[in-house]
Amino acid sequence: MKEQQLEIVFNRQINSNAWLMGLNAPEMAKSARPGQFVMIRVSRSMHPLLRRPFSICGTKDTLMLILYRVVGQGTAIMAHASHGQKFSVLGPLGRGFTFPDAEGSIVLVGGGIGVAPLFFLAQNLKKHRFLFMAGFGSADEIIPVGEVIGTQIDVSIATDDGSIGHKGPVTELLEKYIAGRDINKKAISLFTCGPKPMLKRIADMSKDQRFWCEVSLEASMACGVGACQGCAVKAASGKDKAYYHVCKDGPVFAITSIDWASY
Amino acid sequence: MKEQQLEIVFNRQINSNAWLMGLNAPEMAKSARPGQFVMIRVSRSMHPLLRRPFSICGTKDTLMLILYRVVGQGTAIMAHASHGQKFSVLGPLGRGFTFPDAEGSIVLVGGGIGVAPLFFLAQNLKKHRFLFMAGFGSADEIIPVGEVIGTQIDVSIATDDGSIGHKGPVTELLEKYIAGRDINKKAISLFTCGPKPMLKRIADMSKDQRFWCEVSLEASMACGVGACQGCAVKAASGKDKAYYHVCKDGPVFAITSIDWASY
């Protein structure tokens, strides 16, 4: 974990609302593991004040890639930044995904901008076969994996409006996949990130199905290093802690660790 | 007086610490009078919060020119702005210089960035003969009038370090000029702007000499339109007010109106 001034190598819009930023980060690109994140200070002024957390969505030589949606003031500033500009970046932070067992089937399920950490995971799963399912609002919100990480990957797409792929939530693709399989369900390793309703649905499914599932969570953060206790999520009952801290204990958690009722 | 989003046409550094910005301002460029100023909102964020006041240093067709020194956060943001970017500008504000009487000698005395409003005055004095004296720290801080307003004007230069022109304060040039003249001193119209010590010295001189002198002042401002009462300067004793407001009653004042002891 370091705090470094990183230079923007490129920063381009890739669909109606997603941007991809490449930062020159020889050290971080090397040490980062899928599921880890960075905290970016987007302004030199004190407004916005806090760093913004972003998953690392891939690396390419000395480049660290950040895939982001413009939702507010901080991300709007990022979208306006140009080549050569520098941002203070703190990272890599948190615990990444547990590297999947070579035996079972591997499934990645992402919703919207939640594909970001999964792209990095996919990049690192080269030797493994895996399935990638992704849900978006509509065709123009699709985030093309090839354009982001430079490797073509087959992705099963679901869209809310049916403008492309399956019409409906991506969790329906997952349900179909699981329903159509007869094998020992525990041999499925699921990795997921996305909006709350999607995660809650998968949490529900994983209760019945008992597959292994890891989820990357979000929370409001201040420090990013486990010091402020701001990024709490309630642990499932029976765990040794009442709350986990997303920045330190996560952002990747076993889906069974979290109290989904209160999430 | 308007509040408008104005586009930057150019924004370039013209010496070690001064910048010149050209804003496309058809209306303001037309209505502005020498000595008036504008309030620029330099950031969309709330930090820095308040607008920054700047004298109009000239116009050129639809362009309004701003000459500024980088002294803090706000002016640093301005220096980083580029062609096409827009700033919210409030203006033209305040009372300008009284247009000089055609008869007497006209002398403009500027110190450092204080030359800004005088350049605009010079631009408008075309038909009159006038003298321009300017003081700077050293040769590399000189602000070349031709480069700013596009008209070549003879300027007598003084520098603190003597690297060019007279060595010493510009007021010494003024003293020499006055001392060397035998005519009725009241026939001199002086227009000045610059750092406090310079203005205080000229105020002192004008007490003895009784020439007509107008000075452009600075004060911390919030509203710029006479509403907040923030920009007070103490009036000379005997005036009908205890305080003037630089934004509304000024920024240009008869030098005798101000209580220089407390300035």
Add this chain to the structure above:
Amino acid sequence: MNQLTPDLSVKLGPLELQNPVMTSSGTFGYGLEFDELVDLNLLGAIVVKGISLKPMTGNPPPRIVETPCGMLNAIGLANVGLEAFLKEKLPKLRKFRTKVIVNIYGHHIDEYAELASALKGVDGVAALEVNVSCPNVEQGGMAFGVDPDASARVTEQVRKSTDKPVIVKLSPNVTDIRIIAKAVESAGAHAVSLINTLTGMAIDIETRKPKLANIRGGLSGPAIKPVALHMVYQVANAVDIPVVGIGGIVDYRDALEFFIAGARAVEIGTANFVNPRATLDILEGITEYCQQKGIHHITDIMATLGSNLHI
């Protein structure tokens, strides 16, 4: 598609306003200064600069200094005084249909009463806002504002001396603002407005002098919004009279937060300096919000924190 036109009118006790967006005292002069920039007729009300019996020249400069997302001011209640206000300012203000609220300030209780009497029955004055909370003058002001008994006495005297609605403006520089609010409610205030500025300070490290000649000043602007919102929430839940929310409001979202917390109207202060059209932009934003959410009366969202209505 038929656009909904939300009803933005509100009542502050006996005072009816066409909408709940007013300007705050001291930040909008006598209104007239903004005439070229803002259609004054569209405002909910104009609260003019604090008026005292006699003209006040104010504090020596520097009077303002910027701070992170805020500013300190120590104007010292510089104002033209009652007489000049009535003669020079009010006649011009009467030309607008917008209600004018006169913010009054006295050095002693008697002066508040005298001001109220002098404004009794005066045409074009819709209400009084009683400033018991100015941090920038030596006597009076703050001293009243932090003492529930003194605040109540000022309120009582003003009520007795006027036929106009009385809004009492509260200081945030207290341990429990609800106590002051309840005291002035009992003393007959028709409404309370809050917050005035928080006391603050800034120092020039080169000269080692305070950046304000007055040493301390009042902090305003976005920086104080969370504090203001909390106090408005507290007071709205402690008194039965309407609450006017003030403090750091710069856009329609800020204004809505105050409404949801329980404010019946808001006053816009420092934002006028940043964006002279702030009040009108806020009105537009509120209207669009109501249209999007199908809210017919702005009052429907007031004091709904946590009720989470699905209207």
Add this chain to the structure above:
Amino acid sequence: MNQLTPDLSVKLGPLELQNPVMTSSGTFGYGLEFDELVDLNLLGAIVVKGISLKPMTGNPPPRIVETPCGMLNAIGLANVGLEAFLKEKLPKLRKFRTKVIVNIYGHHIDEYAELASALKGVDGVAALEVNVSCPNVEQGGMAFGVDPDASARVTEQVRKSTDKPVIVKLSPNVTDIRIIAKAVESAGAHAVSLINTLTGMAIDIETRKPKLANIRGGLSGPAIKPVALHMVYQVANAVDIPVVGIGGIVDYRDALEFFIAGARAVEIGTANFVNPRATLDILEGITEYCQQKGIHHITDIMATLGSNLHI
């Protein structure tokens, strides 16, 4: 040219610090979290997260929300508890030469005393900072902090139960902070630190719910600096014990403002989140300032507001 090496050491009563730049409780964890980012040995002191007798899990999330130039937190004093602190954290902290100050929090006066007793004589604990001012827990905390008698009683009990220097941390949510400061001074505090956070609130206009699950939270960061500086100035002129300045300090200039206003040391809080190296940058800046101005001892500029010395 021979560079001046200014002496930055300061004393807070019996407590000697190598320099006056400390971290503030709750913003720097147990120090160890920043070990990879900051050379902890360079700090004036580390004030650890508030410790209670038993572990506290804290408030439900969301616990933090950003505000203009500030943030609200409602952590709810989540901490590992005294036992785990002594077993797991303190041994690691002892490896650094920097002094460790333990911030303590009790639900009742007895708990403060019990904590103080338990820390009596414990190696590696340089002093206690008594938090009588946390706005984010239901009982205790704030209740003590706004009441001079209760604050004095807590101070007295803690003094009786410990051999360590006692710093009492004050709440800004009071009408006159000098009264509380004087009360704890009389009760034996070796120093006071201020300010803790201002109470504030934020509302989500889409859901109409508070943005913090706890409804209200504590405002910190640059937004509150002017308020903090003013209170430090007030208290430094009201008590004879040293004052530690806290609130919105992000750079060396901020720190110097507090020194000039009368602070003997400062604590850096929210700035650690924005710039993890904030403390060290501030130390460097202070050193350069002293070099430029020819200041040999940092104490030479402390409490010099307006004295305008030409050193």
